[in-house]
Amino acid sequence: MSTDEATVTDEERLYERFEATVEHDQRVEPRDWMPEGYRKTLVRQIAQHAHSEIIGMQPEGNWLTRAPSLRRKAILLAKVQDEAGHGLYLYSAAETLGVERSDLTEKLVARRQKYSSIFNYPALTFADIGVIGWLVDGAAIVNQVPLCRCSYGPYARAMIRICKEESFHQRQGYELLLTMMNGSERQRRDVRDAVDRWWWPSLMMFGPPDGDSPNTQQSMAWGIKRHTNDQLRQKFVDMTVPQADALGVTLPDSGLSYNAEREHYDFSEPDWEEFHRVLAGEGPCNTQRVERRRAAHEGGSWVREAAVAHAAKQAERGRAAV
Amino acid sequence: MSTDEATVTDEERLYERFEATVEHDQRVEPRDWMPEGYRKTLVRQIAQHAHSEIIGMQPEGNWLTRAPSLRRKAILLAKVQDEAGHGLYLYSAAETLGVERSDLTEKLVARRQKYSSIFNYPALTFADIGVIGWLVDGAAIVNQVPLCRCSYGPYARAMIRICKEESFHQRQGYELLLTMMNGSERQRRDVRDAVDRWWWPSLMMFGPPDGDSPNTQQSMAWGIKRHTNDQLRQKFVDMTVPQADALGVTLPDSGLSYNAEREHYDFSEPDWEEFHRVLAGEGPCNTQRVERRRAAHEGGSWVREAAVAHAAKQAERGRAAV
C-alpha cells in the first residue's frame, strides 16, 4: 500500500466522521478536519456576513449626526456600535478557519468580496432608520435564526449572540415607526415612502429564487443552510404582513393576499433584474459604500502603523530592561 | 566732480520734482521716479489693502451657503465676488510698483504681511452680514475716500472704483439691518448682538491713536494719507451715530454723547490691548483666516501647475506649427 493510498483512506475516514457530525447536528470545531469546499464556503459566507455588518453601519450612520431627539440618537448610536461589534465577532469566527481579518478587509475594499446588496440602497429620511430596523433586520433574523444551528461551531455561537441583539434592534425599529405613524403628516409620509423603497430590496435579501440558487443544496447538505431562499422569503412575508397592517402601512405589492389553501401569503416576484444590476455594482450606493470604507482604511493607515511601531518600541524596551 | 556726486545731484533734482508733484496734488505714475521709502510704504499699504479684501471675503463667505433668502444669497455672492475683484485691482496696482502678486500671496499665507485686523473676528449670525456692510464697509469708506486723492495714480484710480462699489455694499448692509429690525424678535436680538460685537473692532480699523502712529506724518507728507487716524475715527463716529438711532440700536458705549462745543460726538477709547493682541495673532480667527487661504493656495497648486504646463505645451505646438 503506497502512502498516497493510505492518505486517501485516512481522508475518507475523516470525511465520514465529518459527515456523521453534521448529520447528527453536532458541531464542527476549528481543530476538526473539514472538507476544503466546506471551509471555503464558510469563509466566503462568514466574511460576506461580517462585511455586511460593517457596510450596513453606513445607511444608519448617515443619520447619527441628525437624529431628531437625544434618545433616538443614543439608540441609533448604540445600534450602529452593536453592528461594528457583530462584524468583529464574525471576523473572529472567520479567523478560526485560517484567514486573516486584514486580508478580508483588503478584499472588501478592493471589491473582491461581497456584502448584502440591500446596503447599496440609500437611507434618505429618518423613517428609513425605522424601516431598516423593521424590514432589513427582520429579514436578517429570518435568515440568521437557522444559522444558530449551523454545523460550524464558532459561526453558530456568534449567530446566537447576534440574533439576540438583532431582535432587540428590530423591535426598536418597529417602535420608531409606530411613533412616527402617530406623529405628524410628514412623518407618516416619510414612513410610507420608506416602506415603498425598502420592501422589494428586503425580499431580495433572501437571494435569488431556488431555481437560480445552485449552491443551496450543497450548503444544506453541509448543515450550513437549513432552508431554501424561497422558504425563508415566504416565512418573512408571512411574518411581516400582519405587522404592516398593525402599523397602518400598505406594502407596495398589489399581488399580496392571503392564500387560505396554502396557509401563506401570495406575493409578487421582486424585480430580479434590479437585483442582478445591484449585485453587479450598479446599485444607488455601491461605489459610495466601498469608497467610504476604503478611504477610512487608507486614510487611517498612519494610525495603525503608529500603533504597530509603538508596540515594537515597547517590546524592544521590555527586552532591553530584562 | 565724481560720478557719485553727479548722481546725488540728479537724485536731488528728481526728489524735488517728486515733491512738487505731490505738493500740487498731481499724480505720481509708475514710470516716474519716486523715493524708495515712498515705494516701500505704498507696496506695504496696497498689499495690506489687497489682502484685506481677500481675507475679508471669509467672514461673509461663511454665510453664502446659508443665506436665508435667494435674493440675499445673490446680493451676498455678488458682494463677495466684488471683493475678490477689488483684491485683483489692488494687486495690479501693487504690481506697477515692481512686485509680483504671487510673491505677495506667499507673504500673506506665511503671515509676513498683514491685513485689516477686523477680519479676525467671526461672523456668527446673518445679522453680522448687515453689520459688516454697515460698520466695516462704512469705516473702510471713511478710510478710503481720501485715498481716491492719493498721490500714487494707480492706487488712487483703483480706490475710486472700489469706493463706488463699497458705498453700494454699505447701503445694502444697512438695508438688511433695517429689514431685520422690522422682522422677528430673534432678528432684532441678532442685530443688537452683532452691533455689540462689531462696534469696537470697527473703531479700531482706523489704527492706533495718533500718538501711537509714528508713520502717519511721513505718509501725509507724501500725499498717501490725508487725515490722521483720530480724525478719521471721529468722522466715522459722527456719521454712524445718527444711523444707529435711525436703525433703533444702541451702540455699546456709555460714553457716547454729542458735544455741542466740539460739534462732534464724544466717545470712549477702544480696548487697545485687545487691538494689539489681535494684531499680534491672538484674535478669534487669525489662524483660521490665514490657514484657509494657505490651504486653498497649496491645495490648488496642482491646478495652477496644470494651467502652466498646458500653456507651455500649446506654445510649443504653436512654434512647431510655424
Add this chain to the structure above:
Amino acid sequence: TADLAAYCLMLGDDALILSQRLTEWVTCAHELEDEVALANIALDLLGQARMLLSRAGSVEGLGRDEDALAYFRSEPEFRNVRLVELPGGDFGRTTAALLVLSTWRLALLNRLVGSSDPVLSAIAAKAVKEVTYHREYAARWAVRLGDGTDYSAERLRSGFADVLPLVDELFTGHAVERRLAAAGVAVDSTELREEFDGVLAQVAEQALLRLPEVNRVGSVGGLAGRDGVHTEHFGYLLAEMQSLARADPEATW
C-alpha cells in the same frame, strides 16, 4: 399645469443645487480669478433658479414664492438630478460635473427657446448666453487639466469617474417631460443624447482624455432625482442651505 410646475422645478432645482455646490468654492479656489468665475457661474445659475422657481410657484397657484420653494420643501420634494448633489471640494470633479451639466443644459435650453410657453422661452433665451459661457469655462479647464500635467490628467479622469455614473439620469425622458414635450412646452431629454455625446467626445479629444468605464449609479426601484429620490449627500446640503430660513420662519429677509 401640475406638469409645468414640476418641469420648472426640475430645471430650477438643477440650477439651484449646482449653484450651491459652486458657491462652496468661493474663498477656497486655486486662484482668485477662478473664484470670481465660479461665483459668476453660481450667480447665473442662482438667477435661473429664481426665475424657474418663481414660475413654478405661480403656475402651481398655492402662493409659494421662490423662497418657500427653495427653503421649505423637504428632500423628496426636490426634483433635481442626483449629479448636482455630488460633493464639491475637488476641482477635477467640479470641472467634470460643470462640463456635463452645462453641456446637457445648453442643448436643452437651445431647444427650449422655441417653447410654446412664453415664460419658459424667455427664461431659456436669457440662460442660453450664460450657459454657453459655463460650458466654455468647464471645457477650457478640462483641456488644461487633461493636457496639463500627468497628475492633473489623473485628477480630471477621476472627476469624470465620479460624474459619469450619474449621466444617464439626464436623459431618461421623465413622464412629465414627455407629456409637456408632446404639447410643445418642454424638451424631451432623450433627444439630447446625441448632441451631448458629441460635445463631450470633442472636449475629451482635446483634453487627451479617455472617458473612464464606470458602473452606473442605479435608481431605487426605478426612481431617481426627478422623482424626489436623491443621494445621501443631498440631505446635508439641504440641512445647511435651509438652516437659517427654517430656524426663524417668522423672519423677514
Add this chain to the structure above:
Amino acid sequence: TADLAAYCLMLGDDALILSQRLTEWVTCAHELEDEVALANIALDLLGQARMLLSRAGSVEGLGRDEDALAYFRSEPEFRNVRLVELPGGDFGRTTAALLVLSTWRLALLNRLVGSSDPVLSAIAAKAVKEVTYHREYAARWAVRLGDGTDYSAERLRSGFADVLPLVDELFTGHAVERRLAAAGVAVDSTELREEFDGVLAQVAEQALLRLPEVNRVGSVGGLAGRDGVHTEHFGYLLAEMQSLARADPEATW
C-alpha cells in the same frame, strides 16, 4: 437658580457637542475597534449631556426638556467652550481634543462629586468612571502616536497646535461658576489648572511630545463660548444636528 441652569448647560453642552464630533468618526475610523471605542465615548458623553440638559430644563422651570434645549436653542444660547467645536476628521486633533477635554472634565467631576447639589453630585459620580476611561483612551493614543512613527508624532503635534490655543477658555472662571462655587454647588475652574497641566505634561512626556508654542485664540471683546460667542465652525455643526428636529417641529419622536 438661573446660575445653576446656566452651569448645567455649560457642562451639558460641552458633552453634547464633543459627543457630536466624536460620532462623526463612526463608519470612518482607522480600525473597527476604535469605531466601537469612539462610539462608546460618544454615548457616555451623550448620556451626561442628557442628564445635565434635563437638569437645566427642570431648574429653569420653563418646561424645556433635553430635546427642546438641544434642538431648539440658537447658537448664542449654547454655553459650551469653543474647543469642542473644532472640526473633526483628523485623528491627531481628535486625540488632542479628547485628551484635553477629558483631563479637564475629570478634574472637575472629581470635585463636583462633593457638590451641595445632590443631582449634580450624582451625575458627577457616574460620569467620573466614564471620563476616567475617556482620558485613558486619549492618553493611550497620544502615547502611541507620539512614540509611533515620525509621521504620527507630527500629526499629534499638529493636533495639539490646533487644540492648545483654545485651552485657556477652560480655566477662565466664568462669573456663573464663581458664584456657584462660593455656594458649594459648582467648581471654580481656575482651581483645575495645576492638576490639568500636570496630567498633560505627564502624557506629553510619555508621548515624547514637546507641546507646541501657539497663539491663543482670543475672545470677542472678552466674550467666548461660555457667553454664547462661538467659532464659525459651530453654526454648521448645529445646522446639521438640528436640521430634522427643526424641519418638522410638530413631529413626535
